[in-house]
Amino acid sequence: MFKISNGTIANLVPPGAGPFGRSVQQHRSGGSIPVAVPVWSVDPRTGNQRERVAAEATAGEVDGAVRAAHAVRGALADRQVRIALLRAAADELTADGARIIATADAETALGEARLTGELGRTTGQLRAFAAEIEDGGYLDVIIDRADDSLTPPRPDLRRYKIPVGVVAVYAASNFPLAFSVPGGDTASALAAGNPVVVKAHPDHPATSELAGAALRRAAAKVGLPEDVVTVLHGFDAGVELIKHPLVAAAGFTGSVRGGRALFDAAAARPQPIPFHGELGSLNPVVVTEAAAGEKAAEIGAGLAGSMTQGVGQFCTKPGLVLVPAGEAGEQLVATLAKQLADVAPGVLLDGRMRDAFLAGVDARTRLDGVAAPVAAGEGEGRTVAAGFLTVDGERLLTGGEHDLLLEECFGPVTVIVRYADTAQLTALLARFPGNLTATLHLGAAEAEDPNGRGAALLAELTPLAGRVLVGGWPTGVAVTPAQHHGGPYPASTSSSTSVGATAIERWLRPVSYQNAPEALLPPELRDDNPLGVPRRVNGTRQV
CATH class of the missing domain: 3.40.309.10 (Aldehyde Dehydrogenase; Chain A, domain 2)
Structure with missing residues (x-):
């Protein structure tokens, strides 16, 4: 297998392991043991393999990654810590920008100028989500106080949104940064308070490892467990990930065929989960x-x-x-x-x-x-x-x-x-x-x-x-609160956007508390509003 430390990849592939495949087993006396299937970085300009980057994750490793992510959910509860994480992630990606851009160009042939702009977009959206969390409006706090004069009498109801849980992200091929490991799905899921397990795209595994290492460094720098973000490789790993019972939602950018297969798998689970997929578009x-x-x-x-x-x-x-x-x-x-x-x-x-x-x-x-x-x-x-x-x-x-x-x-x-x-x-x-x-x-x-x-x-x-x-042309998607990047099927599998501030809504679910004592309420729902979040009280907006 391969060991990754601070973005440095050490080649530990066993001798004789084949370069391609899904699930390879090596038979020895006494049974069989799994053999690490290496993941290769390939130069699209020549078709030649550049380097061995990682190993395809086994079912056990997928299970371990998801369980580790699930175990650290509580660490993301503090909004200020999440704000710090998103800004630190932007800083880490910027600091390692030259290496990330060079690697991405070697794996995608998209060119350094295009990738420099994409890195800027990526760090910009991380900071934009930090600002969205700081504002607090994404919580959609609504309070309707008890009123016995109504017929029937109204109980005290207080509603806001909470994180869904572990989010699986499936990276895109054509945007190795903005729609991949550090992209909008990951940024919005972390902003909402969810740990993320990313299934990297095989077209840019080395770039994915560098970006993943930057996000994990950022987590450590702000005092969070690194397992709030994990990067996995391999086709089978992606299938195992969507089926894992602790995965609460998924985001995907890719083809109609691949996205529909994962969408169907998400719906076929014993407990179906939301699948927010961007598939194909004629535009x-x-x-x-x-x-x-x-x-x-x-x-x-x-x-x-x-x-x-x-x-x-x-x-x-x-x-x-x-x-x-x-x-x-x-x-x-x-x-x-x-x-x-x-x-x-x-x-x-x-x-x-x-x-x-x-x-x-x-x-x-x-x-x-x-x-x-x-x-x-x-x-x-x-x-x-x-x-x-x-x-x-x-x-x-x-x-x-x-x-x-x-x-x-x-x-x-x-x-x-x-x-x-x-x-x-x-x-x-x-x-x-x-x-x-x-x-x-x-x-x-x-x-x-x-x-x-x-x-x-x-x-x-x-x-x-x-x-x-x-007028104008659709290529180029501004990262702004009014943006909507989605559409009727097959453009996407949900009504949500994958770009812009409201992309965070995909990774939240609403909950209402009825007649809960003030002392037991989350701070966001208390009468004194200690966190100063925007809210609507008895039909009147308060800022």
Whole structure:
């Protein structure tokens, strides 16, 4: 197995242990003993193994990690300690930033500039959750005092939110920091007062170990047990984790297939648990005829930049764009083609994703009526080239094999759908699945008319997504209290957000105390409000 100490990985793999696999056993006289299955860090630019990082966790090790996390729940009860933990975690990640960024780049090929920004986002959201805890509004304190004059008489009721327990976090592939070990799920769960067990993503195990070590150092520095955060590796470990009876909730960012399997497992437990999964999203864009006529070149250039950002590996990549048939729409398409011709091929996160991207583009290109003005596909070496497909809207109204175009294709490709008129556009929107985002580009007059076509389209897009944009592009998700990063299934499995201050709500549950003596109440619910938390008393908000 491997031993990790202060972020330093010592190679202790037994001789002869194979580099890949799930559950390997070595038979000796007297029975069999488990053999550590090593976890490798791989360079996506070359496909070569970089280093052995850790060992896949056995069922026993998963059990030990969850039980250790469960045992330290009480240590996170103090809000001030949690505030200190989140800020110390941000400091530790910043202090080790150069090494973390270099390692993440070596494992993901995302580039140091992109990863520097992602580290800043990660530390920023840790500090933002510290501020949210300091404010205290997340507790949603409501007090309705006893009133015998009402019919029927009202008892004394005091309600607030408490931590759910151990949270399992499944890290994302495309954001090795912001949606992985130190990301928003972990930050919000810790902020709510829950210990976290993270199942690291296999695309960046070394980065995950460095980030996990930083979080554990932060815990020790503020006087908390390090087991408030634990990092595990391995496919089987992830399955064992969702089934563990002491895991109270889970957060996931990844594919529809993987997320749905875990979601079903969470629901099938003897005691089902909340599973907050972000799965897949097409992120449709609607361009009106007026918008295309006024700014086709601008929209075409913006689309090219958005769909190729991060080599098309953003969960909010615009994957399908509805443009009007006719001259204005064709000008937009021509601009997109020109812009993409100048985009250099890029490296995807791993070979499996590259294969899936190439197969997905090929399958879509083979559909009747689908053209590829700029072909997405294989580049030199391990790179892929950006491109787009076009199809007439009527093809998507018939269902059948063309429904493939309504599924996300992860990588630098988008689908341009030409719609004939407003009736066909409405019919097309009615066929779309749930999404993280939906974007609307309007003409100037449409944007100013509260009773016109722009308002009607905005209403049609609202049921399709958790975030609806008017103008601009969906790539880039601001970390702010008003943000919502989620949406109707399959975009997510719950109505919660995974970005922004309200992400903390996923890891809390409400409880009401009825007629409890003042001396027995939690401080947050006492009449004198010793912690000074915002609350609503008899219908009146108090700050």
